[in-house]
Amino acid sequence: xxxxxxxxxxxxxxxxxxxxxxxxxxxxxxxxxxxxxxxxxxxxxxxxxxxxxxxxxxxxxxxxxxxxxxxxxxxxxxxxxxxxxxxxxxxxxxxxxxxxx
Numbered sequence: 001x002x003x004x005x006x007x008x009x010x011x012x013x014x015x016x017x018x019x020x021x022x023x024x025x026x027x028x029x030x031x032x033x034x035x036x037x038x039x040x041x042x043x044x045x046x047x048x049x050x051x052x053x054x055x056x057x058x059x060x061x062x063x064x065x066x067x068x069x070x071x072x073x074x075x076x077x078x079x080x081x082x083x084x085x086x087x088x089x090x091x092x093x094x095x096x097x098x099x100x101x
Contacts, residue, residue: 020049024066027086034082041086051095063087063095 023044027037045051052061060068066086077083091097 019044019047020051020062021055021065024062024086024090025069027066027083028069028071028077034080038082038086038089041089045089045093049093051090051093052099061095061099063090063097064099066090 020041023037023040026032026040027034030037051063054061055065058065066072066083071077072083
């Protein structure tokens with residue numbers, strides 16, 4: 001019910017969703033190895049994250065943010081096995097490839 005006050009479960013789901021966005025964002029910035037970031041994504045996805053939950057600012061999902069990031073194109077991440085593995089993991093977890101932002 002949209003008018004209901006947030007519950008602990010709602011807050012937990014939001015934290016997990018934020019974790020997924022942060023893990024995917026890290027894969028674009030690469031402060032660690034791509035493989036380490038993919039492992040973070042894997043661990044977050046094990047927690048049954050709502051992968052198609054859009055973030056409120058831009059209304060985009062984790063998958064949309066990942067492949068829509070400027071670095072995805074400029075750094076040729078589509079040729080990176082680790083980056084493609086992240087996309088595959090998101091899709092296996094239920095991320096929509098046809099959702100519009």
